[in-house]
Each structure stands twice: as C-alpha cells, then as structure tokens.
Amino acid sequence: MTLEIITADTLSPLRHGFFTRKGGASSGVFAGLNCGPGSSDQREIVSINRTRVAQAMEVPLEALITVSQVHSPRVVTVTGPLSEPRPEADALVTREPGLALSVLTADCQPVLFADVEAGVIGAAHAGWRGAQGGVLEETVDAMIALGASRDGIRAVIGPTISQRAYEVGPEFFEEFLAEDQGNTRFFAGGEGDRMQFDLPAYGLHRLRAAGVEAEWTRHCTYSDPERFYSFRRTTHQREADYGRLISAIRL
Template sequence: MSIDVVASPLLDGVRHGFLGRQGGVSTGLVAGLNVGLGSADDPLAVAENRRRALAAVAPDAALVTVFQVHGIEVVTPDTAWPDDARPPADALVTDRPGLALGILTADCAPVLFADVDAGVIGAAHAGWKGAIGGVTDATITAMEGLGARRDRISAVVGPCIAQASYEIDEGFRARFVAVDIDNERFFVAGRPGHMQFDLPGYVAQRLSAAGVGRVEVLGLDTLELDSRFYSFRRATLAGEPDYGRQISLIALR
C-alpha cells in the first residue's frame, strides 16, 4: 500500500504533506506507518517508517522532530539532531533549506506554516493544552524573528480529532470559557453531562485572530477514519495498550 500524503494548495510553494498510517512496515496494534518513537513498536520498524515518510515528501532533506510535551515552546533548528537528542518543544521554525520539520500526532492538530516570500516555514503540535496556551501564536512570532510577515503566512490545520468525535466534560469547557467567553462557540451539547469540542475550529480561529493571511482546515477526523489515521482516543476507547503516531512534514524547496 502506498503512502497517503495529503497536501494543500495553500502551501504549494513548499514541500509538505500530512501523512497517515498507510504504507508502513509496522504490524499489530500500530500496523502501518507508525513513526512514534515513544510507542512500544519495534524501533527498526519505526526507523524505516520515518525514512519512508521523509522520502515521500522531501527525500533530500534531513528530518527534524522534537520531544513533544503539549506546551508552547518553539525551537529554531539550524541542523538536524539525533532522535535521542530531541529537545522538549511543540513547534519548529526554520529558514534553512535541507531541513524537513516534522510533527507527530494521534488526534492533536498538526499545523504547517509557510511564508514563501520570506523563505520561512513552521510546524506546530496543537493539542488542547498547546492550543489554549498559544503554541500557534508562539510559532508565528518565531517565524517573524526569521523575517516572515504574519499577513503573508499560510497555515493549514491537518488531520485531527473532529468535534463529532471529541467528547469532553463541563470542567474542560469551563477552562476555555474562563479564558474568553467567546470560546463558548466551539462547544455543542452532547450526551447528558458532556459536550463536544471543536479543536480544529478553535485552532483555526487562533490563527485568524493572530493575523495569519490564509488559513485552511482539512477536516479529516483521525478517530473516525480508522483505516487512514492513528487515534489515541480510539485506542483508549478500545482498551488497547499502545497506539501509533502519524507525521506531518514541511520543507523548503
């Protein structure tokens, strides 16, 4: 099975792709293109999957990922580092050709950024904690530090858990409403005592409010599309002890 690479016209000026679980060598619970170094998968399979993922998007580039911690820290790599030396962060920006920035997800929102005129790209991991904390705002600021202009930036929110699949409790909703009463619009009623949260809609709103020139939401639900994407929540609901991670990549030409 070939690797599934989802691209966006908004990022046509750079090499990029939101990858799923198809086309890898992993087996069992994480069958497919599992790139998660933190999974219980065979490390050799994960290494091969990461090689295949990079080859599908930017074969001549060096892959750079981080140790994701659901925060807002942004790093600016000049060169690639070893996988066992990944810094704790949830976003990367660069103006260096030859580097492919990678973000791993399994329901959280991957966001890819580019100011093609400035030659500056970024990638962010936006789970709910990072999203409300401002990881996308921090990424935009870091891109500006390299010469990008936010009104020229295009940002695409990739495959993540959709509102219909993201059930939360009242305490979760209260965190967002306490920050801004307008965040109420990202919640709809679910079963008694629960609501449904629109993570991709919230991330897109943060991007637009920050002044990003063009924003797109791909609208691919990682929980619902089980043959295409890994999902932490799906694995948890099924009582499975492990789950895979997919990767989203961006690199300058």
C-alpha cells in the first residue's frame, strides 16, 4: 500500500510530511505505519516502516533523526546522525542539508517549522505539557540561534486530537487557569464537571504569541482510526498498545 503523506503549502518547497498510518508493515493493533521503537511492536517491523519513511524523505535511515521524547521543552540542535542512546528532548532544529528531523505522536501535536530563506528547519512534539512548558517557543529560539528570523519562520501543526475528543477534568482546567486567566478560551463545557480542551488552538496561540505564522492541518487523530493512531482512543478501547505516527521535514 502506498504511504499517505499530508503536506502544507506554507512549508513548500521543502520536503516534509505528516505521515498517516497507511502504507506500513505492522499488523494487529499497530496495523499500518507504526514508527515508534518504544511500542511493543516487532522491532524489525518498526525498522521497515521507518525505512519506508526515510525513502519517502529521500534520506538514508540514519539521517531520519528522532529523539527520546519526554514531554519537555528541551530542544536538540542537530548537526549529523545521533548515536544511541538518543538524547531526551522533544524538539530538534538544524541547518544541515540531508537530515530529516522527525517527531512521533499519537494525539499530541506534531509541529514542523521552516525558515526557507534562512535554510533552518525544526520539528517539535507538543502535547499539553510540552506546549505549556514552552517547547514551541524554545524551538523558535533555537532556530533563530541558527540564523532564522522570527518573521521568516512558518509553523504547521499536523494531525492531533481535536477539542471534541479531548475531555479533561477540573484539575486540568484549574492548572491552565492558574497560568493565564485568558486560557478559558481553550475550554468548552462537557458533561458534569468535565470540559473539552482545544489543544491545537492552544498551540496556535503559543506560536502566534511568539511572533510566528502558524496553521493547523485540521486533522483529528482520535476520530479517524483508519488514518491515525490515537493514545486516547486506544485507552478507551482497552487495547494493549498503540502505534506512533511520524512527521518529518528536511532541507
């Protein structure tokens, strides 16, 4: 099956993509393009999937760069293939041609960045904790340190969980309210004391407040099981594990 790759005109002409689960070699609950070495999927099958992504990005497998994601604001500046163990971080930036920066997600926001004129790119994994902690702003700052300009950076949020599928409790709401009373705009009422959180709107707000032009592809991971993996959907269905989507960009 052919890989399905979602792209954004604002990142053109750079090779990039938010890969769906279509076109992979995994089976069972991982059926499709599971690129997560941290899953319980067969390591050899995950390697096959990642090789297919590397081929689509036109780089050797070792140049498809990922980090060990830990929901942090840490950013790694990449100058070549990373050795094992991979550094713990949630974003990568580079100005080196031939390296494909990538992040893994299954409801969290995958965010691809580019300043085409400056020749600087970035990729970030931004769940609510990472976004609240500043990973998006840290990625922008790291790109600027490599020669990008704030006005020149474009950011695109890929498939992520949408507000209608993201139910949270009162303690979650209170944490965001303590950060900024204006964060109430990202919540809608749910059943009882539950609320619905708009993660991509929050990500867009943080990016735009940082002076970066940003957009969301408007794909919901939870509501489209044929195309996307979803940690929350897996939890609700009491499945043993879940696949990880990959998003990548290269100069």
